[in-house]
Amino acid sequence: MRTAAGRDSAGNSRRQRRRQSHRGKGPRNYQRSDERVQEDVNDRLSDAHWLDASDIEVSVAEREVxxxxxxxxxxxxxxxxxxxxxxxxxxxxxxxxxVQRHGTQEAAAGSD
Structure with missing residues (x-):
C-alpha cells in the first residue's frame, strides 16, 4: 500500500525501494565453481588476523565446504x-x- 507521498506501508520512498540490494542474485543458471569457492574460502582463512589456518585443509564438493x-x-x-x-x-x-591444546590433539565436538 502506498501513501499520497509515494511511500509504501513500511515508509520507504520510491528511491529507497530502487536502492534495495540485489547482492547474491546472479544470472539465471549461474553457479560458482567448486574451485572458485575453495579459493575464496582459502583466501578468507588466510586473511583472518585472529586465525592460524596453517593446519586447516579445505575441500569443496557441490558447494559443500x-x-x-x-x-x-x-x-x-x-x-x-x-x-x-x-x-x-x-x-x-x-x-x-x-582443537589442539598444549601439544595434544583433542577432538572438539562436531558442528553441523
Whole structure:
C-alpha cells in the first residue's frame, strides 16, 4: 500500500525501494565453481588476523565446504566455520576441525 507521498506501508520512498540490494542474485543458471569457492574460502582463512589456518585443509564438493585439520581453540574452530559460511555460494560447511591444546590433539565436538 502506498501513501499520497509515494511511500509504501513500511515508509520507504520510491528511491529507497530502487536502492534495495540485489547482492547474491546472479544470472539465471549461474553457479560458482567448486574451485572458485575453495579459493575464496582459502583466501578468507588466510586473511583472518585472529586465525592460524596453517593446519586447516579445505575441500569443496557441490558447494559443500569441508574443513579438516587442527586449530588452537574452540573459538578458532567456530571462526573458521564462520569464514567459510560467509563465502558466496556455500551451501553447507562440514566442520571437522579438531582443537589442539598444549601439544595434544583433542577432538572438539562436531558442528553441523
Amino acid at each position: 569441508t574443513l579438516d585439520g587442527f586449530v588452537g581453540s574452540l573459538e578458532a574452530k567456530r571462526r573458521a566455520e564462520d569464514c567459510a559460511e560467509a563465502v558466496s555460494a556455500v551451501a553447507h560447511v562440514q566442520n571437522n576441525l579438531r
